[in-house]
Amino acid sequence: xxxxxxxxxxxxxxxxxxxxxxxxxxxxxxxxxxxxxxxxxxxxxxxxxxxxxxxxxxxxxxxxxxxxxxxxxxxxxxxxxxxxxxxxxxxxxxxxxxxxxxxxxxxxxxxxxxxxxxxxxxxxxxxxxxxxxxxxxxxxxxxxxxxxxxxxxxxxxxxxxxxxxxxxxxxxxxxxxxxxxxxxxxxxxx
Numbered sequence: 001x002x003x004x005x006x007x008x009x010x011x012x013x014x015x016x017x018x019x020x021x022x023x024x025x026x027x028x029x030x031x032x033x034x035x036x037x038x039x040x041x042x043x044x045x046x047x048x049x050x051x052x053x054x055x056x057x058x059x060x061x062x063x064x065x066x067x068x069x070x071x072x073x074x075x076x077x078x079x080x081x082x083x084x085x086x087x088x089x090x091x092x093x094x095x096x097x098x099x100x101x102x103x104x105x106x107x108x109x110x111x112x113x114x115x116x117x118x119x120x121x122x123x124x125x126x127x128x129x130x131x132x133x134x135x136x137x138x139x140x141x142x143x144x145x146x147x148x149x150x151x152x153x154x155x156x157x158x159x160x161x162x163x164x165x166x167x168x169x170x171x172x173x174x175x176x177x178x179x180x181x182x183x184x185x186x187x188x189x190x
Contacts, residue, residue, distance in 0.1 A: 132163040133171070 101107050131146065138144055146162035 126162075128160065130159060130161045132161050133167050137164075137167050137171075 132149060144164050144167070146164055149161040149163045149168075151158045151160075
């Protein structure tokens with residue numbers, strides 16, 4: 001019965017040839033077609049999933065849509081009156097709280113407790129800081145802003161130092177150029 005089934009398949013397939021002694025030749029499977037079919041099936045699966053997600057998103061109401069039908073004039077008037085009443089109530093509460101603040105002096109307490117920041121540093125503030133650049137790096141008459149130098153978080157042995165980012169970058173560039181000049185060219189292999 002197995003041979004009969006193979007012959008039957010061979011005859012219906014069309015591209016299967018039979019020999020006179022009853023042997024059936026079945027051509028090799030086309031792996032390219034199989035992988036193409038698998039890719040197509042995967043693509044169909046992703047499209048189906050995208051369609052399902054899109055349908056779910058269409059069911060969710062967006063921020064712009066309203067649940068109340070605004071075509072009904074009475075409903076719209078009621079809503080606008082309620083919103084106006086809430087605004088008036090909020091303004092009244094704000095005025096009450098402001099008058100209570102003025103009465104008990106809360107505003108003055110808040111102003112007094114704000115930290116005051118110095119706009120200028122004195123030499124006392126800069127006493128323990130060092131400048132990482134040479135004096136030659138600064139040009140006379142030009143204002144140079146110095147900031148705290150970056151350091152490691154756990155670097156306890158490092159002292160606080162001031163540097164200018166642009167000058168530090170120029171120094172690193174000059175150092176790299178000098179190192180490249182000193183580098184001896186390597187001999188080619190023969």
